[in-house]
Amino acid sequence: MGAAVSDMDGAPTGSNELGPPEQAVREFVTAIAWGEHRTVWRLFGDEARSTVLKVASKRGMEDDLVARLRDGTASEDEYDEFLADLISGLRADLAGNDLDALEYETDTVPPAPDQARVVLNVPLPFPLEGSLPMGSVELTVQDGGWRVVRLVPQVTK
Amino acid sequence: MNTKGATPAFSAETTERYGKPFRHFPVAVSAEAMAQAWANTEDGPEGATVLVDHEIGPRGLHGRLWTVPLADSLACAIVLRPRLSAEEGEVTWLLCGLAAAQAAEAISGRAVTTWWPDQAVDAETHETLSAVRAEIHLGPGKVKSVVATFRFDLVKLGVGPDGREATLEAVMAAVEGLSGELAAEGPPAVAAAYEQRCGLLGKRVKLTLMPKGETRGIAVRVSRTARLELESPTGMVERIGVDQMLTLAVV
Numbered sequence: 548m549g550a551a552v553s554d555m556d557g558a559p560t561g562s563n564e565l566g567p568p569e570q571a572v573r574e575f576v577t578a579i580a581w582g583e584h585r586t587v588w589r590l591f592g593d594e595a596r597s598t599v600l601k602v603a604s605k606r607g608m609e610d611d612l613v614a615r616l617r618d619g620t621a622s623e624d625e626y627d628e629f630l631a632d633l634i635s636g637l638r639a640d641l642a643g644n645d646l647d648a649l650e651y652e653t654d655t656v657p658p659a660p661d662q663a664r665v666v667l668n669v670p671l672p673f674p675l676e677g678s679l680p681m682g683s684v685e686l687t688v689q690d691g692g693w694r695v696v697r698l699v700p701q702v703t704k
Numbered sequence: 705m706n707t708k709g710a711t712p713a714f715s716a717e718t719t720e721r722y723g724k725p726f727r728h729f730p731v732a733v734s735a736e737a738m739a740q741a742w743a744n745t746e747d748g749p750e751g752a753t754v755l756v757d758h759e760i761g762p763r764g765l766h767g768r769l770w771t772v773p774l775a776d777s778l779a780c781a782i783v784l785r786p787r788l789s790a791e792e793g794e795v796t797w798l799l800c801g802l803a804a805a806q807a808a809e810a811i812s813g814r815a816v817t818t819w820w821p822d823q824a825v826d827a828e829t830h831e832t833l834s835a836v837r838a839e840i841h842l843g844p845g846k847v848k849s850v851v852a853t854f855r856f857d858l859v860k861l862g863v864g865p866d867g868r869e870a871t872l873e874a875v876m877a878a879v880e881g882l883s884g885e886l887a888a889e890g891p892p893a894v895a896a897a898y899e900q901r902c903g904l905l906g907k908r909v910k911l912t913l914m915p916k917g918e919t920r921g922i923a924v925r926v927s928r929t930a931r932l933e934l935e936s937p938t939g940m941v942e943r944i945g946v947d948q949m950l951t952l953a954v955v
Contacts, residue, residue: 581920582936631940642917 568663569651571693572684579637580646584630592687592694640700644669644681661688722876724751732756736853739781743849752783764837765822776859778871782879784850793840793847794930795891797821797946798898799882800836800852805901807874808833812861817903820932821946833860895928912950
């Protein structure tokens with residue numbers, strides 16, 4: 548118990564070079580699809596982690612555990628259980644879409660400096676042409692790499 | 705008694721075949737339906753076997769249709785009465801898969817593996833040789849009966865329609881042996897034997913789930929409750945129940 552999961556607080560995958568935002572989102576979606584729970588957490592920025600922990604707290608998670616997860620002092624088992632739930636939630640947001648066929652398109656005008664928004668498009672089935680947006684991922688620059696701020700699934704308005 | 709000399713399509717006398725009570729129907733909705741009726745309304749005993757030549761609705765897990773031509777298929781169902789708790793009932797899926805693989809291997813002489821949760825496949829080509837289904841009926845806290853249904857593709861087994869009787873004998877023998885093993889050693893032994901023969905383990909798989917969603921990972925284990933355990937590259941383990949699985953693909 549109490550062993551810090553150090554790799555969860557490290558830099559994003561690969562070098563610290565700032566690659567294209569869509570590459571970071573592709574890695575994020577792939578990690579969700581394959582259940583790479585620690586990769587997902589590593590790609591989350593501070594804001595996203597804070598939001599997820601707030602939601603967990605509202606849903607009844609003990610404050611001590613929330614604090615341990617925030618500080619990186621939770622045990623491996625605690626992280627695994629928490630992140631498995633997180634993956635389930637993210638998969639629910641992406642459910643119904645062929646994740647292998649997604650197309651990633653970065654907004655030409657960023658929402659703010661050091662931020663980006665990548666739209667997730669699903670190709671339409673034959674004989675239709677083109678694609679439809681199924682959601683978007685907002686990113687920010689943190690520790691020299693792109694980190695996820697939030698996943699916004701497209702829902703019926 | 706049939707006074708006209710022909711066997712009525714929807715009734716059959718109980719005879720004995722390979723030491724077990726046996727009913728043979730030329731036509732029926734399915735072997736499973738006839739065995740269930742026998743088990744539930746006539747208290748069909750352990751090992752009671754139904755053979756149907758022409759199934760009208762040959763459906764397996766989640767209603768999946770058996771598409772092999774009837775003339776090239778063997779369809780049979782066997783009543784089991786294992787002494788299992790309600791929580792352990794799902795292990796009978798593994799028993800069915802294992803019995804199908806053993807029978808297919810004995811008949812074809814080829815290596816046959818189990819393919820979680822409901823198939824036995826050629827170990828090299830991964831062609832489906834058999835599909836199984838375990839219909840589990842629960843009593844208070846325990847399994848009351850299980851109807852184990854088997855369908856074999858006799859052409860792919862390499863025996864053709866003439867091999868129907870030998871295949872029936874092989875599957876009945878396999879079920880009897882495994883039922884004895886289950887009674888003597890319990891679900892872990894059956895799960896271990898299934899796992900040892902499972903061709904899916906070690907492969908990267910993608911599953912679509914009921915009622916929705918999908919998951920992926922490396923198939924690493926099959927538990928005693930018949931759950932397939934998937935491990936992600938970062939070590940996350942997911943346990944997928946038989947009823948959750950809609951489709952499975954190796955990727």
